Amino acid sequence: MSGSIGSTQPATGGTAARTAPTTGIGSDFNTFLTLLTTQLQNQDPTNAMDANQMTQQLVQFATVEQQIKVNTNLERLLSVEQGNQLVSAAPLMGRVVEVESDRLSLQGGQAQLRLPAAGEARRALVTVMDASGRTLRSAEVPLGTTPTNWSWDGRDAAGTQLADGAYRFAIRGIGADGGTVTISAGVLARATAVDRSEGEVRLGLGALSVNFDKLRGLAAN
CATH class of the missing domain: 2.60.40.4070 (Immunoglobulin-like)
Structure with a gap:
């Protein structure tokens, strides 16, 4: 089994993880514009997609990305909480x-x-x-x-x-x-x-x- 109380190690690389640049549709306006331009350039000229519809699609992409980030943060919080439980359980040994x-x-x-x-x-x-x-x-x-x-x-x-x-x-x-x-x-x-x-x-x-x-x-x- 992993993560036993006897092998708990302090986390490393936390600062690098926190300071890493954030990229993606929701946080990078240039990426948003690039995707919008690419979709306009590659659409069928005889059946052009409405600009509002394209914008809505990209906004949906951004929403999904934000949800993924929220889930990732929740998983990190859960991992921290489980680590705290491991530490708090140490005094129970032998009781x-x-x-x-x-x-x-x-x-x-x-x-x-x-x-x-x-x-x-x-x-x-x-x-x-x-x-x-x-x-x-x-x-x-x-x-x-x-x-x-x-x-x-x-x-x-x-x-x-x-x-x-x-x-x-x-x-x-x-x-x-x-x-x-x-x-x-x-x-x-x-x-x-x-x-x-x-x-x-x-x-x-x-x-x-x-x-x-x-x-x-x-x-x-």
């Missing part, structure tokens, strides 16, 4: 963070979910699955008056210790009447890496990788 994901990270034989406080749902049924959707472990957890942390020891229903990795999970709330209530849970895991790849900044939590915008908070270490 336990809470993220939004449909997978939990088994690190050192331990994984955690943060369950919501009791409301309509009084209990939560947590199901851990493998990549094919096969159930590995399920647990029914009572919900308290404050958010509850549920820990998984990385063992399946038969007691076999599973390898560290990212495992899918599903969560279902159970109401006082036994009915199903929709709830969500945050994933707690230790941040181990951050990188920029394919235009996105991603946070690594062991084998789990999530977009940086999925970060929900820091857990007390």
Whole structure:
């Protein structure tokens, strides 16, 4: 992956990029006149194009060029913002963070979910699955008056210790009447890496990788 936190380098050549002369239809009146003259010289004399129509075409060209420049500037701003995210993520390394994901990270034989406080749902049924959707472990957890942390020891229903990795999970709330209530849970895991790849900044939590915008908070270490 590219753009890792350990290999971030300061930008170079910024001054040259800022001071380079700007050329194009929208900023160079001579280019505008040249294009207009060329079109007049090469048109069919028996079917001459209206001058207003030609002018409108050139104005459209200039508008498109300006839009391209705006998009380029937005891409540069996005790149700078992603660079800032890489730097700001450095203090997170080694910290336990809470993220939004449909997978939990088994690190050192331990994984955690943060369950919501009791409301309509009084209990939560947590199901851990493998990549094919096969159930590995399920647990029914009572919900308290404050958010509850549920820990998984990385063992399946038969007691076999599973390898560290990212495992899918599903969560279902159970109401006082036994009915199903929709709830969500945050994933707690230790941040181990951050990188920029394919235009996105991603946070690594062991084998789990999530977009940086999925970060929900820091857990007390």
